[in-house]
Amino acid sequence: MQSAAKQEASADNIRTIPARWYHDAGIYRAECEKLFHAEWMLFCHEALLPSPGSYVAYTLAGRPLLVLRGKDGELKAFHNVCRHRASQVLKEGQSKTEVLRCMYHGWVYDTNGQLCKAPGFGGDEKSLCERTSLFPVHVRSVEGLVFICMAEKAPSFEKSIGDLGKALQGAGIADFKFFDTAAHPMKCNWKTYIENYMEGYHIPILHPELNRDVDMATYKVVPGERIARHETGLKPGREKEAQNTGLWIWLWPNVALNIYKNGMNLEIVNPTGPETAELRYCYLFRDVSKEMEAENRQAIDLSFTVTQQDIDICEIVQKNLSAGVYETGELSPRHENGVVYFHDLVRAIHS
Ligand code: FES
Numbered sequence: 001m002q003s004a005a006k007q008e009a010s011a012d013n014i015r016t017i018p019a020r021w022y023h024d025a026g027i028y029r030a031e032c033e034k035l036f037h038a039e040w041m042l043f044c045h046e047a048l049l050p051s052p053g054s055y056v057a058y059t060l061a062g063r064p065l066l067v068l069r070g071k072d073g074e075l076k077a078f079h080n081v082c083r084h085r086a087s088q089v090l091k092e093g094q095s096k097t098e099v100l101r102c103m104y105h106g107w108v109y110d111t112n113g114q115l116c117k118a119p120g121f122g123g124d125e126k127s128l129c130e131r132t133s134l135f136p137v138h139v140r141s142v143e144g145l146v147f148i149c150m151a152e153k154a155p156s157f158e159k160s161i162g163d164l165g166k167a168l169q170g171a172g173i174a175d176f177k178f179f180d181t182a183a184h185p186m187k188c189n190w191k192t193y194i195e196n197y198m199e200g201y202h203i204p205i206l207h208p209e210l211n212r213d214v215d216m217a218t219y220k221v222v223p224g225e226r227i228a229r230h231e232t233g234l235k236p237g238r239e240k241e242a243q244n245t246g247l248w249i250w251l252w253p254n255v256a257l258n259i260y261k262n263g264m265n266l267e268i269v270n271p272t273g274p275e276t277a278e279l280r281y282c283y284l285f286r287d288v289s290k291e292m293e294a295e296n297r298q299a300i301d302l303s304f305t306v307t308q309q310d311i312d313i314c315e316i317v318q319k320n321l322s323a324g325v326y327e328t329g330e331l332s333p334r335h336e337n338g339v340v341y342f343h344d345l346v347r348a349i350h351s
């Protein structure tokens with residue numbers, strides 16, 4: 001085995017970020033504080049919030065949140081934390097409610113987050129209500145994508161999403177309709193999964209189903225401002241059958257948008273710990289009628305075959321990143337420019 005110093009000295013190409021960054025608790029805390037809790041994060045698609053009272057609640061990077069459509073039709077976002085004794089107000093999931101009634105002692109908040117009832121509390125309930133509201137979270141939506149920002153003062157939204165608007169032009173993703181969601185726990189750091197998404201180098205080895213269609217000679221990852229787009233030609237004769245390809249876009253830090261002719265998968269890699277993450281999927285299609293159910297389901301199954309291969313390899317890689325033998329490795333100048341771009345942005349957090 002080479003020493004870490006020797007590994008560094010022999011580098012010709014750009015190297016990966018250090019292995020420690022994939023399992024160290026301090027690094028994870030810094031990424032939560034400086035990135036996930038500070039910047040704009042994609043939360044869900046608007047199709048999950050179709051009418052007043054619809055809400056989505058889940059824990060993003062360790063913080064329970066809820067986004068709902070208010071009575072006025074506007075999106076609102078709050079920390080899902082009751083101001084009484086810190087229970088989650090709403091059960092996590094996707095549903096619809098008239099009021100936000102805390103699951104513990106029944107305090108009721110209106111859709112603006114203001115406390116309006118504290119049943120049986122005693123004392124001056126009116127003044128308690130006046131001084132109590134849920135902790136607010138910033139919320140914005142673009143092209144049907146709902147973003148939140150937990151920071152008190154949100155950074156520029158436009159800067160945060162970089163070239164995403166440009167990349168999605170004409171894709172019509174705001175018109176997609178909700179079909180299904182899925183969540184998969186993963187035993188890997190969020191970066192391990194994302195950087196796997198950032199290169200097509202592994203396709204011929206890891207993804208036989210995808211490799212049938214993709215022409216690796218033309219495959220490239222094109223980074224833009226805070227995004228990267230995969231571009232590829234198809235193998236001759238596969239133009240008609242290729243269902244697995246389309247517009248694949250990564251958005252810094254933890255989102256992948258896989259857009260196909262008839263639908264899309266939205267992937268959010270939700271950090272849950274230094275060595276764990278949750279892959280949150282939202283499946284949307286142009287047509288979600290009963291007649292299309294079987295076809296849509298088939299498209300999901302096919303995409304999940306590929307995802308499962310990715311999850312499996314990421315968990316294997318994670319074990320080795322945590323095992324203390326490997327320090328850094330060289331990145332392919334032909335195929336891993338997307339990983340280089342991702343690592344540059346990660347380094348900027350820790351510099
Ligand atoms: S913690 Fe919410 S009502 Fe008590």
Ligand SMILES: [Fe+2]
Nearest residue numbers: 196202207310
């Ligand atoms: Fe993959």
